[in-house]
Amino acid sequence: MSLSWISTADRLSSLPQYVFARLDELKANARAQGVDLIDLGMGNPDGAPPAPIIEAAIRALEDSRNHGYPPFEGTANFRRAITDWYGRRYNVELDPDGEALPLLGSKEGLTHLALAYINPGDLILVPSPSYPPHFRGPLIAGAELYPLVLTAENDWLIDLAAIPDDVAQRAKILYFNYPSNPTTAIAPREFFKDIVAFARKYEILLVHDQAYAELAFDGYQPTSLLEIPGAKEIGVEFHTLSKTYNMAGWRVGFVVGNRHVIQGLRTLKTNLDYGIFAALQTAAETALQLPDKYVFDVQERYRGRRDFLIQGLSELGWSIPKPKATMYLWIPCPIGMGSTDFALSMLQQTGVVVTPGNAFGAGGEGYVRISLIAGCDRLGEALERLKQANIRYDTSKVAV
Numbered sequence: 001m002s003l004s005w006i007s008t009a010d011r012l013s014s015l016p017q018y019v020f021a022r023l024d025e026l027k028a029n030a031r032a033q034g035v036d037l038i039d040l041g042m043g044n045p046d047g048a049p050p051a052p053i054i055e056a057a058i059r060a061l062e063d064s065r066n067h068g069y070p071p072f073e074g075t076a077n078f079r080r081a082i083t084d085w086y087g088r089r090y091n092v093e094l095d096p097d098g099e100a101l102p103l104l105g106s107k108e109g110l111t112h113l114a115l116a117y118i119n120p121g122d123l124i125l126v127p128s129p130s131y132p133p134h135f136r137g138p139l140i141a142g143a144e145l146y147p148l149v150l151t152a153e154n155d156w157l158i159d160l161a162a163i164p165d166d167v168a169q170r171a172k173i174l175y176f177n178y179p180s181n182p183t184t185a186i187a188p189r190e191f192f193k194d195i196v197a198f199a200r201k202y203e204i205l206l207v208h209d210q211a212y213a214e215l216a217f218d219g220y221q222p223t224s225l226l227e228i229p230g231a232k233e234i235g236v237e238f239h240t241l242s243k244t245y246n247m248a249g250w251r252v253g254f255v256v257g258n259r260h261v262i263q264g265l266r267t268l269k270t271n272l273d274y275g276i277f278a279a280l281q282t283a284a285e286t287a288l289q290l291p292d293k294y295v296f297d298v299q300e301r302y303r304g305r306r307d308f309l310i311q312g313l314s315e316l317g318w319s320i321p322k323p324k325a326t327m328y329l330w331i332p333c334p335i336g337m338g339s340t341d342f343a344l345s346m347l348q349q350t351g352v353v354v355t356p357g358n359a360f361g362a363g364g365e366g367y368v369r370i371s372l373i374a375g376c377d378r379l380g381e382a383l384e385r386l387k388q389a390n391i392r393y394d395t396s397k398v399a400v
């Protein structure tokens, strides 16, 4: 007896294939053929969390009080650590009882927010390209998506003036993310003011994903949505410990901002999960309280890799401006070549895995994303293989 005849719900069949899953398949094939892959495809940080976080987790594991179901809304201490961090970092005051909610990673929260607030047919504004959960969550909820196409000419910023008035009138939620995965773009504070004014005018919920709040370089400090006066009335902001503290597998994130919106998400989650293992919430408090030097070390590691790879790529013909934040490079495909073809030919010819830009939506076509998740020795090896395979950015090849 088998259930092979059973079909999945429509909400699943409406989803485009998860490109990372397809990439995994191709990687598995290459590995089976004995290829030594250099995987710069995923946004999965390498390395361990800082030692004080591990030590705090071990102590918390040994405390018998930490092993039951945690409170639905997260532990009071972790919520307090979140709002204290916000106060220190941004000088923004938040109420730990209602304006901060721990999440099983921000991906979980971003997607569940869509389920908590989107009815089938609701119009949702999502940049293209964007981090996949920003459009896949709404798609699962049955949303009609209006893509905000980003371009290099506009520095990958959302062009608010290009959104037609009737679209803005109908729109319910706008997702956005600066510093941006995948484009590495940052947004000036003026942009944040403009988007808050836009959302207030059209009564749109702003959902800002600030996963790269701390992965910034050269003195740049990313802006929090909640630093903008009036933002809390129309917005929420998602954060994660995955990137800053190398804790991607721990599944710890949080959302802060509008109390009413957070309450809706919490109500949904009460029906789905019990939140983060209390021992991990204790360790996460330690992470948010670490002295700056730990975050500085992480920043320096990515900055060193960024500079190394940009230098090497420039010798192969790519001139890429240095991103001020994130753990990626966003590089144009050689002229005349699509994202998928470029990523696949790179994989086949060199064993170097990058992510095709169209995995992040049609607006990412013509680009690939490289994650800075390997040391300079491996990045050097990747550059050497590109050179050997003569994979260059060569505009002279293009007939005019």
Ligand SMILES: *Cc1c(COP(=O)(O)O)cnc(C)c1O
Binding pocket: 043, 104, 105, 106, 107, 108, 131, 177, 181, 209, 211, 239, 240, 241, 242, 243, 248, 251, 252, 253
């Ligand atoms: C990596 C990343 C996240 C992190 O998600 P978690 O579920 O917290 O690990 C969220 N948003 C963006 C834009 C990311 O790049």
